Amino acid sequence: MEKSRNETVEKIVSLAKRRGFVFQSSEIYGGLNGCWDYGPLGVELLRNIKEEWWKAMTYRDDVEGLDAAILMHPRVWEASGHVENFTDPMIDCKQCKARFRLDTLAELISDKNKEKALKEFDAVEGETLDDKFTALLEKQETAQKLLEIVNCPQCGNKGTFTQPRKFNLMFKTFLGPVEDSNNVIYLRPETAQGIYVNFLNVANASRQKLPFGIAQIGKAFRNEINTKNFLFRTREFEQMEMQYFVKPGTDKEFYDYWKEIRIQWFKSLGMTPSKLRFHDHPADKLAHYAKEATDIEYEFPFGWGEIEGIHNRTDYDLSRHQQYSGKSQQYYDDASKEKYIPYIIETSAGASRSFMAFLIDAYYEEEVKGETRNVLRFHPKLAPIKAAILPLVNKDGMPEIARKIETELRPYFKIFYDDKGAIGRRYRRMDEAGTPYCITVDTQTLEDNTVTVRERDSMEQERISIDKLVVYLQEKLR
Ligand code: ATP
Numbered sequence: 001m002e003k004s005r006n007e008t009v010e011k012i013v014s015l016a017k018r019r020g021f022v023f024q025s026s027e028i029y030g031g032l033n034g035c036w037d038y039g040p041l042g043v044e045l046l047r048n049i050k051e052e053w054w055k056a057m058t059y060r061d062d063v064e065g066l067d068a069a070i071l072m073h074p075r076v077w078e079a080s081g082h083v084e085n086f087t088d089p090m091i092d093c094k095q096c097k098a099r100f101r102l103d104t105l106a107e108l109i110s111d112k113n114k115e116k117a118l119k120e121f122d123a124v125e126g127e128t129l130d131d132k133f134t135a136l137l138e139k140q141e142t143a144q145k146l147l148e149i150v151n152c153p154q155c156g157n158k159g160t161f162t163q164p165r166k167f168n169l170m171f172k173t174f175l176g177p178v179e180d181s182n183n184v185i186y187l188r189p190e191t192a193q194g195i196y197v198n199f200l201n202v203a204n205a206s207r208q209k210l211p212f213g214i215a216q217i218g219k220a221f222r223n224e225i226n227t228k229n230f231l232f233r234t235r236e237f238e239q240m241e242m243q244y245f246v247k248p249g250t251d252k253e254f255y256d257y258w259k260e261i262r263i264q265w266f267k268s269l270g271m272t273p274s275k276l277r278f279h280d281h282p283a284d285k286l287a288h289y290a291k292e293a294t295d296i297e298y299e300f301p302f303g304w305g306e307i308e309g310i311h312n313r314t315d316y317d318l319s320r321h322q323q324y325s326g327k328s329q330q331y332y333d334d335a336s337k338e339k340y341i342p343y344i345i346e347t348s349a350g351a352s353r354s355f356m357a358f359l360i361d362a363y364y365e366e367e368v369k370g371e372t373r374n375v376l377r378f379h380p381k382l383a384p385i386k387a388a389i390l391p392l393v394n395k396d397g398m399p400e401i402a403r404k405i406e407t408e409l410r411p412y413f414k415i416f417y418d419d420k421g422a423i424g425r426r427y428r429r430m431d432e433a434g435t436p437y438c439i440t441v442d443t444q445t446l447e448d449n450t451v452t453v454r455e456r457d458s459m460e461q462e463r464i465s466i467d468k469l470v471v472y473l474q475e476k477l478r
Pocket of ligand 1: 190231238239
């Protein structure tokens with residue numbers, strides 16, 4: 001079935017609010033930029049995504065789970081390189097005070113303005129207008145000149161930009177009652193470091209031998225200069241990270257292995273395969289710690305965007321923690337009788353960014369009998385509500401039977417009971433919430449104890465005996 005073309009982020013944002021998936025944080029106070037709240041349906045979807053990740057990643061004998069504190073010793077972030085390197089170059093407009101990330105300026109400035117500015121330079125490398133513009137911004141001398149002649153996208157004034165400055169993305173706070181620089185600590189910008197500093201604790205406690213991994217789901221905070229695109233870039237978000245510790249020399253093999261496993265995970269939960277791809281980082285664009293890196297990208301309505309990063313981080317992190325803590329991070333390999341610092345293959349997915357990708361991917365608008373049907377075709381494992389129970393009419397004993405079915409199913413599934421309005425409208429409401437099954441009690445139920453089960457995507461109905469419903473749904477949701 002063709003996906004409707006007019007799918008846009010705005011539509012999803014409005015559906016998300018109307019149906020209780022996602023609300024703006026502190027909305028009654030005008031909202032807080034870059035922060036979002038998950039409503040009744042959203043919290044179920046998010047939990048289901050995390051649950052599926054947790055099962056896929058830790059219900060295996062070579063990966064252990066962990067839940068580390070958000071606040072960590074400040075030295076952790078010196079060792080990790082975040083204090084020094086976790087910065088974005090930013091510029092301010094002196095006139096209207098708007099702030100921009102230098103590397104996103106190209107997409108904010110109009111083509112006309114870009115063309116005009118480029119005329120002031122001799123041969124500039126790059127294929128597209130944006131490439132050329134970005135190339136100029138990457139070099140200090142040309143960036144300086146360029147910033148003097150372009151117009152600010154917000155106020156339209158020319159030559160009002162400050163020179164680029166480094167802006168650290170970590171949120172700072174204070175430990176204890178004294179607010180001075182000795183007590184500064186950070187909200188973690190990634191969950192990975194909590195895993196690295198616990199590597200030996202977990203190895204010893206679980207008696208795992210290399211190769212093995214440690215997985216964690218948790219909040220991370222980044223003071224992003226520009227938040228945008230709904231849940232794509234937020235200041236508070238959740239990550240699902242797994243760090244796999246391997247013997248140096250075997251890193252390439254496990255990097256390739258995890259790449260495949262991770263892209264399969266998205267596909268296995270119903271994400272459209274043609275909207276998923278790898279974007280391998282070229283050697284000259286790798287982060288300071290990485291030997292090899294790829295992004296799993298999803299094709300959002302606004303273009304391809306990273307939903308998960310897979311990195312070969314070498315022995316960088318553990319070596320740095322060894323150096324900064326003075327505690328050996330070496331692993332003793334029983335088999336080869338050697339001591340060494342393991343290499344790390346990281347799989348780092350955003351739970352909230354995946355949430356957005358799953359939500360957008362599931363959204364369809366279809367024509368059914370001359371009416372538009374909005375439907376969220378979530379994989380049943382991700383669907384917030386698994387089944388709705390609907391008495392056809394509120395009489396003839398139907399509600400009583402429906403309530404009985406509800407009681408029987410509730411211990412097993414997230415169920416929704418609805419007896420308000422015409423049956424067709426109730427189906428539509430459930431389609432829009434992504435509920436895969438609607439169970440209807442009708443006149444035949446009174447005769448033979450069967451109900452209809454309507455499947456969301458095909459809209460087909462079959463009759464099932466009430467006493468077989470639990471097993472039926474369990475099968476379908478497996
Ligand atoms: P980007 O380049 O988009 O800022 P990144 O390369 O810094 O992302 P990583 O540090 O690799 O991202 O983080 C791993 C994952 O965490 C990303 O793939 C993404 O899903 C998620 N993530 C990172 N930053 C944010 C954010 N500000 N909001 C929501 N999710 C995020």
